[in-house]
Amino acid sequence: MAALRTRRTVATFAALLLTVAAPAPLPAATPVEPLRCPGPQVPRRPFIALQRLLIDPGHGGGEPGTIGVAEIAEKHLALLIAKRLRDRLRELDPALDVRLTRSADIDLSLQDRAHLANLWNPELFLSLHLNAAPNPEAQGIETLTLAPVGTVPGDPVPGREAEGACSVAAEVGVVGDDTAVVLDDLRRAAATNLSLVAAELMQQSAVTATGGYDREVKQGRYRVLRGLYMPGIVVELGFLSHPSEGRLIPLPAWQACTVEALIDGLLRFDATLAKGDYPVASPDASRPVPAAEPSADPAAAPTSPTRSAPTQDLP
Ligand SMILES: [Zn+2]
Numbered sequence: 001m002a003a004l005r006t007r008r009t010v011a012t013f014a015a016l017l018l019t020v021a022a023p024a025p026l027p028a029a030t031p032v033e034p035l036r037c038p039g040p041q042v043p044r045r046p047f048i049a050l051q052r053l054l055i056d057p058g059h060g061g062g063e064p065g066t067i068g069v070a071e072i073a074e075k076h077l078a079l080l081i082a083k084r085l086r087d088r089l090r091e092l093d094p095a096l097d098v099r100l101t102r103s104a105d106i107d108l109s110l111q112d113r114a115h116l117a118n119l120w121n122p123e124l125f126l127s128l129h130l131n132a133a134p135n136p137e138a139q140g141i142e143t144l145t146l147a148p149v150g151t152v153p154g155d156p157v158p159g160r161e162a163e164g165a166c167s168v169a170a171e172v173g174v175v176g177d178d179t180a181v182v183l184d185d186l187r188r189a190a191a192t193n194l195s196l197v198a199a200e201l202m203q204q205s206a207v208t209a210t211g212g213y214d215r216e217v218k219q220g221r222y223r224v225l226r227g228l229y230m231p232g233i234v235v236e237l238g239f240l241s242h243p244s245e246g247r248l249i250p251l252p253a254w255q256a257c258t259v260e261a262l263i264d265g266l267l268r269f270d271a272t273l274a275k276g277d278y279p280v281a282s283p284d285a286s287r288p289v290p291a292a293e294p295s296a297d298p299a300a301a302p303t304s305p306t307r308s309a310p311t312q313d314l315p
Pocket residue numbers: 058059065066074129130
């Protein structure tokens with residue numbers, strides 16, 4: 001009997017231990033911080049110098065981009081925000097011609113995005129993305145712009161690795177024509193300078209109007225920006241991987257706040273364009289262009305460039 005009681009006591013004690021050792025219920029999902037939105041800082045007005053704006057929603061089709069805590073693909077959110085921005089800009093200034101590189105969930109290569117931009121030649125190419133990082137605490141806004149050729153190691157263009165990682169020829173498909181290469185370089189240097197101005201204005205505006213964490217402007221050889229003949233920037237609007245920020249991004253209120261912040265940046269860039277007060281190393285278009293030297297060795301001439309560079313006199 002005593003032995004039985006002892007066994008029962010042991011069993012009861014073991015059950016108690018099990019209860020105590022049982023895993024605690026999972027903590028509730030990290031509460032979403034309330035949306036901070038100081039709001040727009042720049043009075044709304046029609047645009048002066050910015051006449052054409054190309055908005056590029058990142059990814060699309062078979063490239064979903066990042067999928068964060070809210071489990072909504074970056075490609076969908078980028079498109080949603082791009083359309084909100086387009087519609088708001090049209091409402092604000094019907095004279096501004098604002099277009100999207102894609103308006104549906106389709107595949108569009110980075111090279112094709114740049115090519116579309118060069119054909120249309122807007123004053124600004126604005127690519128919208130959402131960020132992600134292995135560190136779940138990473139959050140905030142960063143704006144990316146192109147570093148000048150040769151300053152930052154770049155990735156080779158697939159299939160054209162032999163031409164070098166960062167050479168102009170490798171990036172825009174100009175091969176064997178030195179004059180065209182030099183003109184391309186000058187034209188893109190001018191665009192790169194102005195891109196940095198646009199990036200700084202956009203970053204500052206986005207941080208101020210949304211209250212987001214400032215991850216600053218970063219320069220690199222970003223493939224979507226390489227080959228552009230006009231200023232181009234990528235705005236990484238927030239981290240889908242952040243437990244709180246990632247849940248705010250899909251909300252219409254967050255997107256409306258972000259769209260107004262982007263408009264602040266666009267209005268500031270427009271004012272800078274209108275004043276003409278920015279560093280530009282533009283090629284002298286009035287100078288006659290010397291005829292290209294024929295290649296001494298016909299075998300060295302390009303046989304099949306993957307695509308020709310856009311001409312200098314774009315529509
Ligand atoms: Zn992206």
